[in-house]
Amino acid sequence: xxxxxxxxxxxxxxxxxxxxxxxxxxxxxxxxxxxxxxxxxxxxxxxxxxxxxxxxxxxxxxxxxxxxxxxxxxxxxxxxxxxxxxxxxxxxxxxxxxxxxxxxxxxxxxxxxxxxxxxxxxxxxxxxxxxxxxxxxxxxxxxxxxxxxxxxxxxxxxxxxxxxxxxxxxxxxxxxxxxxxxxxxxxxxxxxxxxxxxxxxxxxxxxxxxxxxxxxxxxxxxxxxxxxxxxxxxxxxxxxxxxxxxxxxxxxxxxxxxxxxxxxxxxxxxxxxxxxxxxxxxxxxxxxxxxxxxxxxxxxxxxxxxxxxxxxxxxxxxxxxxxxxxxxxxxxxxxxxxxxxxxxxxxxxxxxxxxxxxxxxxxxxx
Numbered sequence: 539x540x541x542x543x544x545x546x547x548x549x550x551x552x553x554x555x556x557x558x559x560x561x562x563x564x565x566x567x568x569x570x571x572x573x574x575x576x577x578x579x580x581x582x583x584x585x586x587x588x589x590x591x592x593x594x595x596x597x598x599x600x601x602x603x604x605x606x607x608x609x610x611x612x613x614x615x616x617x618x619x620x621x622x623x624x625x626x627x628x629x630x631x632x633x634x635x636x637x638x639x640x641x642x643x644x645x646x647x648x649x650x651x652x653x654x655x656x657x658x659x660x661x662x663x664x665x666x667x668x669x670x671x672x673x674x675x676x677x678x679x680x681x682x683x684x685x686x687x688x689x690x691x692x693x694x695x696x697x698x699x700x701x702x703x704x705x706x707x708x709x710x711x712x713x714x715x716x717x718x719x720x721x722x723x724x725x726x727x728x729x730x731x732x733x734x735x736x737x738x739x740x741x742x743x744x745x746x747x748x749x750x751x752x753x754x755x756x757x758x759x760x761x762x763x764x765x766x767x768x769x770x771x772x773x774x775x776x777x778x779x780x781x782x783x784x785x786x787x788x789x790x791x792x793x794x795x796x797x798x799x800x801x802x803x804x805x806x807x808x809x810x811x812x813x814x815x816x817x818x819x820x821x822x823x824x825x826x827x828x829x830x831x832x833x834x835x836x837x838x839x840x841x842x843x844x845x846x847x848x849x850x851x852x853x854x855x856x857x858x859x860x861x862x863x864x865x866x867x868x869x870x871x872x873x874x875x876x877x878x879x880x881x882x883x884x885x886x887x888x889x890x891x892x893x894x895x896x897x898x899x900x901x902x903x904x
């Protein structure tokens with residue numbers, strides 16, 4: 539077994555410190571983990587390389603356990619398992635698609651060697667799963683780790699694919715060429731360093747889920763411009779347009795452009811059985827008042843015509859939270875509120891309104 543330990547690059551260390559602080563993870567109980575295997579199935583292959591970034595009194599370091607042949611797999615698994623076992627608290631394990639691949643693979647290989655797994659005391663933070671949730675916002679070509687790294691402006695030295703790496707490891711088993719070994723280790727190092735950078739993708743979720751502060755509303759022609767500050771800075775600029783809505787995320791700033799509706803809308807009464815519809819006036823009135831109207835000019839209201847009309851400037855509200863709510867028809871999913879209501883919102887309702895608009899945009903982008 540070959541073991542490599544080195545101090546992590548300062549720029550990557552600083553970025554990782556910043557990201558973990560914002561995410562609320564303690565560096566002393568967080569590692570970044572990636573493996574290299576000979577096959578996709580643990581029943582027909584082995585795990586020959588395990589790379590980990592971890593924090594100690596000296597700062598961030600990385601360690602790699604490399605099996606020079608299949609017989610050494612047991613040694614690197616024992617070494618890795620003992621390493622995890624040194625943590626006296628629940629360990630945060632940052633990985634990429636580890637819930638589906640890395641963790642089950644290593645667990646299976648543990649069982650194959652009768653090793654009691656220390657994985658029972660971990661919390662997996664699968665960056666791939668988190669990236670999937672915000673893919674409608676990111677709109678990346680795919681969710682491969684390298685694609686996310688490029689989006690976050692991380693440039694890796696290694697350009698090898700997983701398939702090429704497996705072939706190279708087979709070659710190494712025959713030739714023991716140190717250059718092949720160096721390239722394999724570099725690939726794994728770039729994977730775990732790339733993961734440390736890709737972890738900042740979680741900040742988009744964090745930023746959008748938490749409170750928005752310093753909220754301002756401004757009517758600009760046919761749009762409502764919403765500006766506010768985020769509690770968490772996002773790692774890369776986002777600018778998305780959909781159905782007339784625009785969302786911009788830049789550092790700790792959020793800007794949202796919401797199309798306004800100028801014209802006439804209807805307020806629908808829910809208890810329509812208590813109303814009459816006035817045919818000539820195209821509106822509904824309560825039955826206590828309708829009793830004074832000539833029966834020829836009124837009819838019992840239905841869900842579709844039990845309304846009163848109002849002209850003005852309105853804002854869409856994907857979730858009905860600002861009263862009174864107006865619609866074009868009673869079955870419309872989108873309701874509207876009067877523009878004047880926006881200045882009267884409490885900070886809590888303003889937050890809910892902004893989040894409902896963003897969720898509506900993400901729903902469309904899916």
